[in-house]
Amino acid sequence: MPTSFIQPEFKVKIDYDKCHKCGRCVQQCGWGVYNFNERPIPDDSKCRACHRCVTYCPAHCISIEKNQLAYRDNDNWSPAARKAVWRQAETGGVLLTSMGNPLPYTRIFDHLVLDACQVTNPSIDPLREPMELRTFIGHKPDSVGVEPDGNGGFRLAEGEGMKNNLMLDTPILFSPMSYGSVSLNVHKSLAMAAQRLGTFMNTGEGGLHADLFPYQDNVIVQVASGRFGVSPDYLSRGAAIEIKIGQGAKPGIGGHLPGEKINKEVSSTRMIPQGTDAISPAPHHDIYSIEDLRQLIYALKEASGYKPVGVKIAAVHNVAAIASGIVRAGADYVYLDGFKGGTGAAPQVIRDHIGIPIEIAIAAVDQRLRDEGIRNWASVIAAGSIRSSADVAKAIALGADAVAIGSASLMALGCHLCQSCHTGSCSWGITTQKPELTRRIDPEWGAEQLTNLVHAWSHELQEILGALGVNAIESLRGSRERLRSIGLDEQMNKVLGVKPAGM
Amino acid sequence: MTTERPRYAEEASYKIHGGCGLMGICDESGKLMSGEDAILAMAVQHDRGNGLGGGFAGYGIYPEFPDHFAFHMMYHDIQAKEEVEALFDQYFLVDLAEPMPTRPVKGITDAPLLWRYFLNPYPSKLEESELSAEDYVVKAVMNINSSVDGAFVASSGKNMGVFKGVGYPEEIGHYFRLEEYEGNTWTGHNRFPTNTPGWWGGAHPFALLDWTIVHNGEISSYGINSRYLEQFGYKCTLGTDTEVAAYLFDLLLRRHKLPMELACKALASPLWDEIDRMPEAEQAVMRSLRSVYGPGMLNGPFAIVLGFNGGMVALNDRIKLRPLVAARKGSILMVASEESAIRAVIAEPDSVWMPKAGEPTIARVKGMDWPIHGDLHLDPSEISCAVTGTERSCDTVEVTA
Numbered sequence: 001m002p003t004s005f006i007q008p009e010f011k012v013k014i015d016y017d018k019c020h021k022c023g024r025c026v027q028q029c030g031w032g033v034y035n036f037n038e039r040p041i042p043d044d045s046k047c048r049a050c051h052r053c054v055t056y057c058p059a060h061c062i063s064i065e066k067n068q069l070a071y072r073d074n075d076n077w078s079p080a081a082r083k084a085v086w087r088q089a090e091t092g093g094v095l096l097t098s099m100g101n102p103l104p105y106t107r108i109f110d111h112l113v114l115d116a117c118q119v120t121n122p123s124i125d126p127l128r129e130p131m132e133l134r135t136f137i138g139h140k141p142d143s144v145g146v147e148p149d150g151n152g153g154f155r156l157a158e159g160e161g162m163k164n165n166l167m168l169d170t171p172i173l174f175s176p177m178s179y180g181s182v183s184l185n186v187h188k189s190l191a192m193a194a195q196r197l198g199t200f201m202n203t204g205e206g207g208l209h210a211d212l213f214p215y216q217d218n219v220i221v222q223v224a225s226g227r228f229g230v231s232p233d234y235l236s237r238g239a240a241i242e243i244k245i246g247q248g249a250k251p252g253i254g255g256h257l258p259g260e261k262i263n264k265e266v267s268s269t270r271m272i273p274q275g276t277d278a279i280s281p282a283p284h285h286d287i288y289s290i291e292d293l294r295q296l297i298y299a300l301k302e303a304s305g306y307k308p309v310g311v312k313i314a315a316v317h318n319v320a321a322i323a324s325g326i327v328r329a330g331a332d333y334v335y336l337d338g339f340k341g342g343t344g345a346a347p348q349v350i351r352d353h354i355g356i357p358i359e360i361a362i363a364a365v366d367q368r369l370r371d372e373g374i375r376n377w378a379s380v381i382a383a384g385s386i387r388s389s390a391d392v393a394k395a396i397a398l399g400a401d402a403v404a405i406g407s408a409s410l411m412a413l414g415c416h417l418c419q420s421c422h423t424g425s426c427s428w429g430i431t432t433q434k435p436e437l438t439r440r441i442d443p444e445w446g447a448e449q450l451t452n453l454v455h456a457w458s459h460e461l462q463e464i465l466g467a468l469g470v471n472a473i474e475s476l477r478g479s480r481e482r483l484r485s486i487g488l489d490e491q492m493n494k495v496l497g498v499k500p501a502g503m
Numbered sequence: 504m505t506t507e508r509p510r511y512a513e514e515a516s517y518k519i520h521g522g523c524g525l526m527g528i529c530d531e532s533g534k535l536m537s538g539e540d541a542i543l544a545m546a547v548q549h550d551r552g553n554g555l556g557g558g559f560a561g562y563g564i565y566p567e568f569p570d571h572f573a574f575h576m577m578y579h580d581i582q583a584k585e586e587v588e589a590l591f592d593q594y595f596l597v598d599l600a601e602p603m604p605t606r607p608v609k610g611i612t613d614a615p616l617l618w619r620y621f622l623n624p625y626p627s628k629l630e631e632s633e634l635s636a637e638d639y640v641v642k643a644v645m646n647i648n649s650s651v652d653g654a655f656v657a658s659s660g661k662n663m664g665v666f667k668g669v670g671y672p673e674e675i676g677h678y679f680r681l682e683e684y685e686g687n688t689w690t691g692h693n694r695f696p697t698n699t700p701g702w703w704g705g706a707h708p709f710a711l712l713d714w715t716i717v718h719n720g721e722i723s724s725y726g727i728n729s730r731y732l733e734q735f736g737y738k739c740t741l742g743t744d745t746e747v748a749a750y751l752f753d754l755l756l757r758r759h760k761l762p763m764e765l766a767c768k769a770l771a772s773p774l775w776d777e778i779d780r781m782p783e784a785e786q787a788v789m790r791s792l793r794s795v796y797g798p799g800m801l802n803g804p805f806a807i808v809l810g811f812n813g814g815m816v817a818l819n820d821r822i823k824l825r826p827l828v829a830a831r832k833g834s835i836l837m838v839a840s841e842e843s844a845i846r847a848v849i850a851e852p853d854s855v856w857m858p859k860a861g862e863p864t865i866a867r868v869k870g871m872d873w874p875i876h877g878d879l880h881l882d883p884s885e886i887s888c889a890v891t892g893t894e895r896s897c898d899t900v901e902v903t904a
């Protein structure tokens with residue numbers, strides 16, 4: 001019997017004429033691809049195409065190629081579908097994977113185009129004119145009550161005005177990724193970058209390590225079903241608190257961080273014993289309905305001196321009604337995670353087949369909140385595969401207040417989207433707790449990479465606003481009139497609230 | 504004559520682009536000025552329009568009927584007039600109904616039937632309706648504009664009126680014999696629509712009760728402004744930027760009771776940099792205003808003059824992308840798109856300046872409280888209908904001079 005029907009996905013080719021025989025590839029690979037016997041000998045079956053070796057090879061003599069094995073043509077039974085069957089026949093298990101949904105669903109963002117000014121109204125040059133991206137996340141009243149201040153001016157009347165909002169210098173946050181699923185150095189990089197950028201990182205469900213305390217004003221602390229790391233101190237440190245109900249990559253299911261990843265530091269941050277599996281239940285066992293959520297929101301507000309409390313949900317079919325309920329339950333923001341959002345580990349069947357695209361979720365939620373006259377009551381943060389500043393602009397034009405980036409931020413730290421985070425051996429030192437790998441990221445360098453990325457996107461956003469002839473992000477937010485669709489059907493245009501190009 | 508009667512629903516199903524010229528003049532002492540000055544100011548700015556729309560609003564022009572609602576009506580045909588008059592008879596005491604005084608002017612053709620009415624709600628009907636007189640009037644305006652084909656209410660406020668149509672403003676002004684009127688405040692407008700044949704009702708000023716707006720510009724944030732207003736029940740069906748500006752003023756001033764200064768600051772917000780440098784209490788107000796009313800902020804190039812009984816406010820966009828000049832001579836404050844217009848009217852102004860971006864220039868007529876109608880409490884969707892109206896083609900109708 002063969003040990004496996006599954007052939008290697010990639011071929012590692014080394015040009016031995018050029019190879020220095022330095023062994024760096026052996027040392028760099030987190031998956032143990034290489035053996036060294038006078039020269040590096042790769043085992044193709046272990047390669048994840050993460051390109052760590054390729055990047056570090058001083059001779060540029062490594063190439064990773066697709067294993068071009070021919071399969072008898074069958075549109076129905078793709079090679080991937082066949083391999084999945086073989087793997088499950090071999091293991092009897094749920095197929096695990098990571099990062100976001102890779103299947104070729106329609107990428108709606110790529111069917112939307114933005115407007116620009118010509119003649120009847122001028123475009124604005126962001127190099128010469130101010131171009132404002134400042135964004136406030138949180139509840140806003142419907143109106144502002146003022147009273148004369150006695151000096152000919154006005155002041156806010158008692159109890160009036162906007163309170164407890166997060167101020168962002170750019171409408172881009174870092175999405176929740178827990179310490180445990182990513183390394184502490186990744187968390188530090190995100191926290192430092194958030195502070196420099198005037199935005200926020202999010203602890204995810206793994207608690208807040210003491211090393212991040214200096215950055216706590218730029219940290220959103222998450223409360224998830226496992227309640228890892230949650231304490232009064234934790235709640236008091238975060239700038240805002242987020243209740244995690246679901247995640248775009250795995251709506252409706254919980255999480256499982258294997259015991260091997262729970263080292264001493266992770267254990268103390270999560271407040272669980274070392275080496276035990278960290279299991280997040282699928283639901284919060286104290287939230288079985290919307291009124292339970294309301295109680296938790298207010299409990300967290302009380303416990304934290306009325307910090308903003310947001311609720312993160314996966315984008316599912318009924319997302320608009322759910323979001324409305326969340327807003328009415330008192331949440332200061334709703335975090336929508338689309339079905340292409342990343343994950344550190346998820347069953348493949350869930351990641352690839354559950355949930356809806358973020359574009360649709362934004363459009364449906366924004367419209368519903370407007371229809372109900374409660375759009376001001378809470379902000380909408382959108383995530384789940386924001387790949388560029390164009391996606392940011394389109395998400396905001398559809399109605400999001402801000403976006404959060406996870407996969408893109410990890411890519412800034414070297415992630416090559418090899419979809420192997422769940423193995424805990426990330427060669428880039430990102431989704432791993434192995435000390436020899438985690439030290440590959442210097443937080444100072446990481447923060448700079450992240451800062452660069454967000455700065456670049458912010459500049460591009462300013463260029464887009466300028467072309468649109470507006471000089472503040474709030475004039476693009478929800479302005480679907482500035483979007484047109486290409487190649488979407490009428491029904492989809494209706495759902496998105498956009499006209500087709502040409503109209 | 505069987506022509507299709509226009510269903511006055513909307514001017515265009517798409518957003519209308521255009522440039523324009525405007526003016527506003529107010530004597531804060533309350534002294535009255537002839538409409539001739541307004542005509543002159545607009546004639547100087549002739550080239551800012553293309554002859555497809557001109558208009559004026561005058562305040563304090565009906566001293567003989569100061570407490571009557573003055574309805575300026577446009578009718579496509581006799582049938583529309585009869586239907587509206589039947590409605591008037593049912594709900595109002597009409598003390599005077601007469602054709603608008605006009606004179607034949609070269610260049611003005613295709614005028615609708617133009618009539619004006621001085622009326623007040625039937626006391627018993629008003630009581631029955633449990634509405635304020637203003638609400639009652641707005642409701643009637645809505646009713647006419649939405650349900651009587653071929654009829655449009657050009658204005659409906661007390662002691663004021665809107666005179667507008669298709670033509671250059673100086674032609675429209677002379678056509679309506681504005682030199683025979685005297686008012687404490689006048690605004691004027693010259694339209695340059697880029698895509699419609701022009702419709703009499705579509706010219707500026709745009710009015711609701713005694714609020715009038717003349718507007719030069721393009722509101723690039725129209726998309727979100729209109730969606731924001733929809734939340735409050737307004738329906739932006741006219742497809743013009745002006746409509747959005749009018750409803751936003753209505754929302755902020757009347758419904759949210761913001762003082763004029765702050766309403767202007769919400770609609771043409773200072774930059775965050777400036778806000779960050781303000782004293783703390785002011786900063787708190789501005790932060791809240793900007794965050795709460797961000798979706799209503801008018802972004803893009805514009806200059807607006809809002810007229811009402813008691814004064815006027817001129818406002819530029821937040822980085823001043825459309826021209827607006829102001830001047831003062833004694834108690835007279837004047838604004839216009841071009842300084843030449845001011846100098847044509849005021850020979851030697853005491854001062855002439857360019858109002859700063861987003862800084863409202865406010866004129867208050869002495870002794871008048873404003874805004875005057877603090878407490879309408881109608882369903883906003885009804886109010887929005889009241890100011891929706893529009894065009895197809897208006898046939899040539901004989902104008903009674």
Ligand code: SF4
Pocket residue numbers: 014018019020021022023024025026040056057058059060061062
């Ligand atoms: S890193 Fe490159 S040069 Fe060094 S041993 Fe590996 S393949 Fe050869």
Ligand code: SF4
Pocket residue numbers: 050098099410414415416417418419420421422425426427428429430431
């Ligand atoms: S984080 Fe590491 S393991 Fe996960 S996809 Fe990126 S490179 Fe691969």
